[in-house]
Amino acid sequence: NAGVTQTPKFQVLKTGQSMTLQCAQDMNHNSMYWYRQDPGMGLRLIYYSASEGTTDKGEVPNGYNVSRLNKREFSLRLESAAPSQTSVYFCALGDRGATGELFFGEGSRLTVL
C-alpha cells in the first residue's frame, strides 16, 4: 500500500465528538475515494473526488464531509460521531486505467462509544 498514507490508524471517540481522517498520496492520481468496511457489508463508497476542489457523494455519505484542497490530500470529517460510524475506513486512489485498479491505504479503525 505504499503511496497512500492514512492517519490516524486507530481512534476512539465518544458520541458527538468530531474528528478528521487524513489521506495523502504520492502516486499522482487525480481521483481519490473514501470507503468504509463493515462486517457482512463489504466496502461501501462514502465520498470521492475526481480532482482538486471537486467532491461527490457515494453510496453512504450521510454524517460525513470531505475536503480536497490539493491533489495530494483528501480528508474525511465526522462532525458529530455516532456509534453507527464505528468502522474501518479506507482511502483509495486511482483514475480510469487499463486494469480498473484502485490503490488502497492500510485503513483507519474508528470506534465510537
Add this chain to the structure above:
Amino acid sequence: DQQVKQNSPSLSVQEGRISILNCDYTNSMFDYFLWYKKYPAEGPTFLISISSIKDKNEDGRFTVFLNKSAKHLSLHIVPSQPGDSAVYFCAASAWGGATNKLIFGTGTLLAVQP
C-alpha cells in the same frame, strides 16, 4: 439493492486443490470486474481484473472467468496455498468519466488448510 453479490461468506479448501470463488452482478452497465484480496489489519490489494469484452483472464495461479449472459464471474486459484487464506472481494465499475468508482461485494473468507 446490492449490485455485486458474493453469496458464499466462507470457503475451505485443501492445500494444492482448486479454490473457486463466485460473484454475481445485476448492472449490465459494468464494464470492468476486479478481484481484491485482503488480509486482517491491511488494506485490500488488487489481484486480477477482466474487461467486459473478454471472458477469461489469467495471471499465474489466478484465473478470472466472466459469463456476461449469466452476469456471473468466478476466480479460480490453482493450486491453492496456505498463504492464499484471506478475504476475497469481487468488485465492478461502470464507465463514468475519469473516476473509477468500484462497487464491492460482501467478500468471501477463503481458508486453505495445510
